[in-house]
Amino acid sequence: MIRLRGGRVIDPAHGRDEIADVWIEDGRIVTPPAGGQPAESFDISGKIVMAGAIDIHSHIAGANVNTARLLLPEFHRAHLPRPGATPLTELGWSTIETGRLYAAMGFTTVVEPAVAPHTALHAHLELADTPLIDKAILAVLGNEDFLLALMREKEGLGAVRDYVSSMLSSSRALGVKVINAGAAMAFKHNLRSFGLDDVVPTYGVTSREIVSALQQAVHELGVPHPLHLHCNNLGLAGNVETALETIEAFDGLPIHLAHLQFYSYGTQGKRGFSSAAARLAEAVNAAKNVTIDVGQVMFGQTVTVSSDVLRQFAATKFAHPRKSVIIDGDGNGGGVVPMAYRQSSFTNAVQWAAGLELFLLVENPWRVFFTTDHPNGAPFTSYPELFALLMDRNLRAAWTDRLPKPALAMTTLPSLGREYTLFEIATMTRAAPAKLLGLKDRGHLAQGALADIAVYHDRQDRAEMFRAAHLVFKNGKLVVRDGKVTREIKGKTLHVTPSHDAAIDRKLDRYYEHLYGVPRRSFVVPHEARCFLGEFEQVPCVA
Amino acid sequence: MSAFVFRLKQDPDRRVDLSGLVPEALRGRSDKAITRLPLNTGKLRVGDVFSLRMGDTPQLRFEGGSERFDLVGANMASGEIIVEGSVGEQAGRLMRAGKLHIQGDAGPFAASRLKGGHVEIDGDAGARLGAPLAGEMAGMAGGVVIVHGGVGARAGDRLRRGLIVVGGTSGEDAGSRMIAGTLVLQGKITGTPGRLMRRGTIVLLGADYSPSPTFLDCGSHLLVAASLLAAELERLGVGSARRLRRSVRRLAGDMAVGGKGEIWISSSDLR
Numbered sequence: 001m002i003r004l005r006g007g008r009v010i011d012p013a014h015g016r017d018e019i020a021d022v023w024i025e026d027g028r029i030v031t032p033p034a035g036g037q038p039a040e041s042f043d044i045s046g047k048i049v050m051a052g053a054i055d056i057h058s059h060i061a062g063a064n065v066n067t068a069r070l071l072l073p074e075f076h077r078a079h080l081p082r083p084g085a086t087p088l089t090e091l092g093w094s095t096i097e098t099g100r101l102y103a104a105m106g107f108t109t110v111v112e113p114a115v116a117p118h119t120a121l122h123a124h125l126e127l128a129d130t131p132l133i134d135k136a137i138l139a140v141l142g143n144e145d146f147l148l149a150l151m152r153e154k155e156g157l158g159a160v161r162d163y164v165s166s167m168l169s170s171s172r173a174l175g176v177k178v179i180n181a182g183a184a185m186a187f188k189h190n191l192r193s194f195g196l197d198d199v200v201p202t203y204g205v206t207s208r209e210i211v212s213a214l215q216q217a218v219h220e221l222g223v224p225h226p227l228h229l230h231c232n233n234l235g236l237a238g239n240v241e242t243a244l245e246t247i248e249a250f251d252g253l254p255i256h257l258a259h260l261q262f263y264s265y266g267t268q269g270k271r272g273f274s275s276a277a278a279r280l281a282e283a284v285n286a287a288k289n290v291t292i293d294v295g296q297v298m299f300g301q302t303v304t305v306s307s308d309v310l311r312q313f314a315a316t317k318f319a320h321p322r323k324s325v326i327i328d329g330d331g332n333g334g335g336v337v338p339m340a341y342r343q344s345s346f347t348n349a350v351q352w353a354a355g356l357e358l359f360l361l362v363e364n365p366w367r368v369f370f371t372t373d374h375p376n377g378a379p380f381t382s383y384p385e386l387f388a389l390l391m392d393r394n395l396r397a398a399w400t401d402r403l404p405k406p407a408l409a410m411t412t413l414p415s416l417g418r419e420y421t422l423f424e425i426a427t428m429t430r431a432a433p434a435k436l437l438g439l440k441d442r443g444h445l446a447q448g449a450l451a452d453i454a455v456y457h458d459r460q461d462r463a464e465m466f467r468a469a470h471l472v473f474k475n476g477k478l479v480v481r482d483g484k485v486t487r488e489i490k491g492k493t494l495h496v497t498p499s500h501d502a503a504i505d506r507k508l509d510r511y512y513e514h515l516y517g518v519p520r521r522s523f524v525v526p527h528e529a530r531c532f533l534g535e536f537e538q539v540p541c542v543a
Numbered sequence: 544m545s546a547f548v549f550r551l552k553q554d555p556d557r558r559v560d561l562s563g564l565v566p567e568a569l570r571g572r573s574d575k576a577i578t579r580l581p582l583n584t585g586k587l588r589v590g591d592v593f594s595l596r597m598g599d600t601p602q603l604r605f606e607g608g609s610e611r612f613d614l615v616g617a618n619m620a621s622g623e624i625i626v627e628g629s630v631g632e633q634a635g636r637l638m639r640a641g642k643l644h645i646q647g648d649a650g651p652f653a654a655s656r657l658k659g660g661h662v663e664i665d666g667d668a669g670a671r672l673g674a675p676l677a678g679e680m681a682g683m684a685g686g687v688v689i690v691h692g693g694v695g696a697r698a699g700d701r702l703r704r705g706l707i708v709v710g711g712t713s714g715e716d717a718g719s720r721m722i723a724g725t726l727v728l729q730g731k732i733t734g735t736p737g738r739l740m741r742r743g744t745i746v747l748l749g750a751d752y753s754p755s756p757t758f759l760d761c762g763s764h765l766l767v768a769a770s771l772l773a774a775e776l777e778r779l780g781v782g783s784a785r786r787l788r789r790s791v792r793r794l795a796g797d798m799a800v801g802g803k804g805e806i807w808i809s810s811s812d813l814r
Contacts (some may be wrong), residue, residue: 074677074678075678177741
């Protein structure tokens with residue numbers, strides 16, 4: 001039994017912000033035993049106690065991420081100065097480093113949000129190699145021939161639902177993501193732009209119909225995480241109209257809009273590029289079925305990794321360094337384009353400001369999530385700086401002073417005085433993500449919860465505070481002390497297994513045999529081979 | 544006035560990183576502080592490998608070399624380093640100014656992405672002289688590299704600016720993917736020099752050469768630029784440069800990438 005004594009416990013799931021003890025036994029949080037003696041006790045008076053943080057959208061594994069690693073060997077930290085003789089564990093950007101860096105910041109669960117079902121095995125193998133954190137993937141559907149053909153043949157929503165269920169089970173995913181629905185397929189037919197009501201050539205279905213069918217299917221299957229949507233027209237000036245149209249189109253059922261910052265652009269000003277984040281935030285505030293994550297841009301070198309092949313193809317001409325990879329593969333394909341966001345760039349400054357506007361203008365911290373769309377807006381290691389920016393308007397003012405004035409004039413950021421409280425930060429990074437993903441055993445600190453706990457120094461410098469957690473417990477085991485990993489343990493991989501009519505599996509078997517000449521089981525994440533795939537944990541579907 | 548002298552005690556039992564031993568890094572340090580500098584390989588420190596004689600000029604002399612000495616003179620910005628022996632990989636990488644003289648052989652990636660200064664190698668150099676490491680977009684960006692011996696494959700890969708002169712035999716595909724700059728090969732060549740080059744000049748002096756089909760023969764010329772280069776090369780002590788004062792055969796390419804580069808051959812050498 002472990003006792004964390006005298007810390008300030010911030011647990012938004014139960015409305016708590018008080019000085020209290022936290023007791024841990026057998027990897028769970030327990031009620032203080034009457035007169036019980038802990039085997040180990042930590043005096044953390046003056047420190048902040050939160051549940052382990054949850055990142056709902058961070059590209060940390062899978063085929064595209066690996067392609068990015070291969071494209072950019074010079075980004076590996078150990079590339080300079082000693083390429084040949086450094087142990088692999090010291091390479092930046094490796095699976096091992098990913099787990100350790102996340103844990104050092106107090107994150108204990110991370111979702112890789114874009115895995116094509118055909119590459120799920122690869123993604124799971126990488127995740128199994130990522131220590132300390134629990135992981136999950138979202139399966140990318142919405143551009144593959146099988147689904148679009150089902151819809152063309154008007155097989156009905158039941159067939160789509162069975163198909164989604166089958167793909168979730170075979171790829172061991174926690175939810176479904178759809179990326180620029182229909183556009184990747186249209187790209188193969190040489191279309192270079194694609195909106196909500198454009199028709200996929202030869203399939204006769206629109207983006208709107210695909211998203212709607214998947215939204216419905218995910219809901220009816222009882223998958224806790226609502227459809228995770230990457231909208232059309234990412235990154236284009238004036239695309240706020242697309243986002244607003246999307247919010248309007250999919251009302252009624254829950255939907256999650258990913259990295260909304262990249263859709264908050266208007267066409268004001270003489271450059272025809274402005275932030276429309278204020279308008280968008282207003283629409284999000286009004287649409288109670290919508291949750292968003294921001295996809296904040298931070299300045300510096302990064303690499304964009306996306307299955308939105310149409311968008312990535314357009315981005316190749318902005319690549320820095322000037323190299324990129326486009327994969328026109330089955331389903332979504334993808335693209336890897338390195339990108340340097342510069343403070344002096346008008347466009348990048350507007351993007352940076354738009355992200356912060358969304359954070360500050362979406363009123364309810366239960367509905368806005370903390371992401372940089374790692375690594376697309378910035379690497380996840382920039383989270384601490386971002387926390388500090390949200391919590392301190394003076395710091396924001398200091399940053400905005402360095403930005404081009406014409407860019408700031410295209411945003412409302414300088415007028416926003418809101419400062420996030422620790423309680424709101426804890427909501428956004430702990431309580432709300434657990435609720436959004438349907439994970440009842442984490443994101444809070446009540447009795448019975450997993451003992452995933454982060455203890456921080458209460459420092460004035462919030463960036464410093466969140467960069468190096470004082471203590472981190474994973475499943476009740478102390479794994480981080482003052483930002484240094486002290487013990488490496490394995491996390492689990494979370495997934496759902498909804499039920500469906502097995503007829504769809506037989507149909508899929510025939511389809512693979514007929515079209516690819518490869519048995520479908522080659523792509524199914526096997527139930528055996530635990531030594532390679534680590535431990536899985538099933539998250540129950542909602543009845 | 545004397546140079547810092549690092550006498551090799553015995554050949555190190557592992558690769559060592561000598562990038563910390565450049566004149567500007569030693570300035571103002573005591574001999575104790577210098578012998579305690581790390582070599583970025585386990586617990587090994589400078590004092591474990593070398594005995595040091597302090598100096599008072601921005602000059603370093605290594606008495607004895609080893610092919611395990613990596614990154615000798617890397618990032619150097621001033622002064623002079625002389626190695627009485629051989630060195631390992633990446634000697635003079637990203638060097639900005641000053642002089643690096645290696646009296647033995649150098650390993651692969653010598654003068655990798657050199658930005659300025661003067662590198663002289665008395666023996667042979669390994670593969671990818673002046674070249675970028677994997678993933679990097681451009682090679683040498685300035686400075687002069689003179690190798691008296693031979694070089695390995697792809698010397699001057701992605702060369703962007705500056706001058707490389709090779710005395711001996713050059714390995715396969717010298718000047719591959721050249722972006723600009725000048726590569727002078729005095730000895731025998733192998734493979735296809737200038738493969739996928741975009742711009743820049745490769746000068747073949749005394750080479751037995753059959754052009755690749757993607758280089759176009761533009762005939763013989765008396766080029767003013769050739770005599771200017773000859774003057775510069777003679778200043779650097781390259782004797783065979785006088786051949787450039789006669790007419791040279793000019794080949795344009797590499798047409799496989801729409802390149803605007805050129806290969807000059809002293810006419811008598813064209814087969």
